[in-house]
Amino acid sequence: MKAWACxxxxxxxxxxxxxxxxxxxxxxxxIMDQVADKCGLxxxxxxxxxxxxEGDVDNLLQDLPDINNLSRCWDTCxxxxxxxxxxxxxxxxxxxxxxxxxxxxxxxQKIHTxxxxxxxxxxxxxxxxxxxxxxxxxxxxxxxGQGLHTKTIQIASRVLRIPSERIHIxxxxxxxxxxxxxxxxxxxxDLYGPAVKIACExxxxxxxxxxxxxxxxxxxxxxxxxxxxxxxxSTTGFFRYPKKLLFNPDNLEETCVNYYFSYGAACCEVEIxxxxxxxxxxxxxxxxxxxxxxxxxVDIGQIEGAFIQGYGNFVLEExxxxxxxxxxxxxxxxxxxxxxxxxxCQFNVTLLQGAACDVGVYSSKTVSEPPVMCGTAVLMxxxxxxxxxxxxxxxxxFFRLDTPATPERIRLACVDQFTDKSKECSExxxxxxxxxx
Numbered sequence: 536m537k538a539w540a541c542x543x544x545x546x547x548x549x550x551x552x553x554x555x556x557x558x559x560x561x562x563x564x565x566i567m568d569q570v571a572d573k574c575g576l577x578x579x580x581x582x583x584x585x586x587x588x589e590g591d592v593d594n595l596l597q598d599l600p601d602i603n604n605l606s607r608c609w610d611t612c613x614x615x616x617x618x619x620x621x622x623x624x625x626x627x628x629x630x631x632x633x634x635x636x637x638x639x640x641x642x643x644q645k646i647h648t649x650x651x652x653x654x655x656x657x658x659x660x661x662x663x664x665x666x667x668x669x670x671x672x673x674x675x676x677x678x679x680g681q682g683l684h685t686k687t688i689q690i691a692s693r694v695l696r697i698p699s700e701r702i703h704i705x706x707x708x709x710x711x712x713x714x715x716x717x718x719x720x721x722x723x724x725d726l727y728g729p730a731v732k733i734a735c736e737x738x739x740x741x742x743x744x745x746x747x748x749x750x751x752x753x754x755x756x757x758x759x760x761x762x763x764x765x766x767x768x769s770t771t772g773f774f775r776y777p778k779k780l781l782f783n784p785d786n787l788e789e790t791c792v793n794y795y796f797s798y799g800a801a802c803c804e805v806e807i808x809x810x811x812x813x814x815x816x817x818x819x820x821x822x823x824x825x826x827x828x829x830x831x832x833v834d835i836g837q838i839e840g841a842f843i844q845g846y847g848n849f850v851l852e853e854x855x856x857x858x859x860x861x862x863x864x865x866x867x868x869x870x871x872x873x874x875x876x877x878x879x880c881q882f883n884v885t886l887l888q889g890a891a892c893d894v895g896v897y898s899s900k901t902v903s904e905p906p907v908m909c910g911t912a913v914l915m916x917x918x919x920x921x922x923x924x925x926x927x928x929x930x931x932x933f934f935r936l937d938t939p940a941t942p943e944r945i946r947l948a949c950v951d952q953f954t955d956k957s958k959e960c961s962e963x964x965x966x967x968x969x970x971x972x
Contacts, residue, residue, distance in 0.1 A: 556904075568918060586606055608799050609641075611800075636806070637923075638915075641912065644799045651781065658715075658773075659674070660673065660773075661711050670701060672688065673704065675715030683724060688702045794895070801819065803915075812943055816913060823838055826898050827892070835884045840906075847939075918936050921948045935948075
C-alpha cells in the first residue's frame with residue numbers, strides 16, 4: 536500500500552479527537568470488507584481471524600502486553616449484541632423486502648494513548664488545604680467536557696479520604712500551574728491525575744503524625760492541629776511519564792509512542808431506504824476497555840458522545856462547494872450534524888471487566904478518543920445493507936462507497952433502473968450539482 540500527501544484547493548481542517556487515526560481505520564475496514572468479499576467469507580470472520588494475538592507487535596514494533604483484552608472485547612461484543620441471531624434476522628428481513636434493507640457489522644479497534652514528544656509527557660498540580668477542612672485543587676489540564684476535573688477531584692478524595700464535596704477546583708491558569716502541556720491525545724487524566732495524587736500523598740504524609748495522635752479525630756481537627764503546629768498545608772505535585780516516548784522512523788525498535796493501548800469493539804445495525812438513501816441506526820452495542828474505570832458514568836457518557844461524533848464524521852457531515860468554489864454547507868440547514876433523532880434506537884455500552892491497567896492512574900485507561908473509532912461500524916453496516924440491495928439487482932462483488940455515506944451516495948450505490956436514469960440526466964447537464972473537496 537502506498538500513500539501520497541496531496542495539495543488541494545481547499546483550506547486545511549482543524550484536527551480534533553483522534554485525528555490521524557479515524558480516516559486510516561475507515562480505509563482498513565473497507566479493505567477488510569473487500570478481502571471478505573474476494574474470499575467469500577463473512578466479514579466478521581475475516582476481522583476475527585486478523586485480530587492481534589498474544590506475542591504480536593504492532594506496525595511500529597511495539598509490544599502489546601494486554602492484547603488479550605482485544606479478543607475479550609470482541610467476544611463480549613459478539614455475545615451481548617446477539618450477533619449470530621441478529622445476522623439471521625437481518626438476512627430474513629432482506630429476503631422479504633426489496634426497497635428497504637438492513638445491514639449488520641461488527642468492528643474492532645485498537646488505539647494508543649500518549650504524546651509522542653518526550654518533553655510533553657509531564658503534568659503538575661497545586662493543592663491547598665484550608666483550616667475549615669476544604670480543599671482547593673488546580674492542575675494544568677483543561678476540562679473540555681471529558682470529565683477531567685471530576686476525575687481529579689475523585690483522585691484527591693480517595694487519597695485524602697474525604698468526601699468529594701469538600702474539594703473544589705479552580706479553572707486552569709498558568710499563574711497557578713505554569714508551563715502546562717496542552718490537553719490532547721487522551722493523556723490529560725494520565726498526566727494530571729498522578730500529579731494530583733502525588734500532591735495529596737505529600738499532604739497526607741504531613742498530616743499523618745496528627746492522625747496518629749488522634750485516630751478517632753475528624754478531618755478538620757487534624758488540619759487545625761497541623762496549622763497550629765506550623766505545618767504547610769499547601770504543596771505541588773509533579774508527574775513525568777517514566778518511559779521515553781518518541782517516534783523514530785529510521786529505527787522503529789527505538790520507537791515508543793504510547794502509555795498503553797486501549798481496545799474495543801462495536802456492533803451496529805442499520806436500515807436503509809433504497810429509494811431515497813435515507814437510513815436509520817437501529818441498534819448499537821459497544822464494549823470498551825477502560826481499565827479499572829475511575830468514574831464509569833463519565834466514561835460511558837464519553838463513549839456515547841464520541842461514538843455519535845464518529846458516526847457523524849463517517850456518515851452525516853459533508854462539506855460541499857459550488858462550481859465557483861463557494862462553500863454551500865454554511866449552517867445547520869445544509870451541514871448536517873448528528874441530532875437527537877440520530878441516536879440509535881437501542882444503545883448499549885459495556886465497560887470491559889477485569890481489565891486493570893498497570894500504568895494508568897488507579898489502574899484506569901482513557902476513553903476520550905478511542906470510541907470515535909467505533910463510528911466505522913455504522914459505515915460498514917450501511918455497506919452491508921447496500922450490498923443486499925445490489926444483489927437484488929444482480930450485482931455482486933466489491934463496490935465503492937465513499938465517506939461520508941450521505942443519502943445521495945447510499946442511493947446511488949443501490950444501483951437500479953432509477954439510478955441509471957439519474958446518470959443520464961447528470962451527463963446532459965451537471966451545472967446544478969455541487970462539488971466535493
